[in-house]
Amino acid sequence: MSVKYVPVQWNGFKWGYDAVVLIAVGLFVWVFLRVDADALGHERAVSGAIRNARAFGACAFVLMTMILCIGPLARLFPRFLPLLYNRRHFGVITAAVATTHAYLVLGWYFAFSPVDRFETVLFANTSFTNGVAGFPFEAFGIFALLSLLVLAATSHDFWMKFLTPPVWKALHYLIYPAYAAVVAHVAWGALLDRDSSAFAWIVYAGAAAVVGLHLVAGFQKRAPATDALAGLVAVADASTIAEGRARIIKLPSGDRVAIFRHDGALYAIANACAHQNGPLGEGRVEACLVTCPWHGFQYDLRNGQSPAPFTEKVPTYNLTRKDGVVLLDPEPNPPGTPTTPLPLET
């Protein structure tokens, strides 16, 4: 959170998370290099250098697939939220694995030219207009790698504040074209060989999982804001909100508001965390503080302020009741503005 920047905000959970990811990467590469070649679809013998490059390339693909599945999985099934926390370390590790793959490829396929290997990879195949077979699929890989490096290099909290959230967020939407480029890199490269059947099915399954989960999560319905009444928005069945949890409603303006129930009262704050737009309405409440499920930022439901010494603030909203119906004023209060909780009817 704010106050003074530190290189990495470690805690026990993050140490464990990173250890699991690193061990999994090591195991993946070891298995890929040791398991019988036939089982991996390597029906023809390949040199050690090629196999090393394929091991790290395959690992990078699987890691990217997992990263892209975590977001929608956490939205659809809250039990996956712990995976979302610390996802940025996952991303940095993925960028390192992808860079290793590129280094190994450059050190074999492009290393025996009298010209610099970085230059060779750019001109060795320029058949951009002769169809898929023979297309320089390396171009997709270069784009994806550069995107991963930008995302990893700008993952520190400083960048979010410095660039402003909209710019930072727009920059990090690069992950979507980057993943599509990785799929194209693999599909127009290794998968053009019909013999690569085992890895082909892994790619198809991974891409289908990412596409399916993102589309389902993207089109998941939010609780609608019903019946405007004198400029106010009615909140249907507010009494059915579970204790310590929230219902997220989407306003006509496009803003999302999280309406929390805590200790017999309702509170309304903006749904977007001030850090990285995490969904506050999917967080848990303890001692009147909601914890963002993405990175653990906390806000007081009564005023939208992070507890001291932190300084983050989110807008609050005013709630009233008329004829037994809970009404929300869609005009947000300035971030950090105290509001009066609305007691639940007994």
Place this chain on the structure above:
Amino acid sequence: MEAAALILSIAKIWLWIGAGVSAVFLTVGVGRIDDDAADAFVFRVLLIPGILLIWPLVVWRWWRLERGEPFMSRYRPLLSHTPAAVIMAVLIVTALALSLTARQEWPAHIAPEQLSEAGS
């Protein structure tokens, strides 16, 4: 080949400018525009790769903040996840479909032929 050399030259110039921006921004600039960075030094090393890659954005933001623009306290996401997911899905399905139309068999029926002697 000339185009490849030109692209590499541009990349090198880009990184050298980034190195210059890093040197000035991390020693002089960052502490002036962000109070949270004023007495924090070790984390600045982590910013170097990012500055090398996106230094024009860094210069632009640095200039805006030096002119007194406050850090944003409230924002709405400008981009929605759903359109991004749809575009990604279309790109992935297209890439895989085109790949399926171009898959090839290994030409096992053609005997390998040595075109030249080793070392020639």
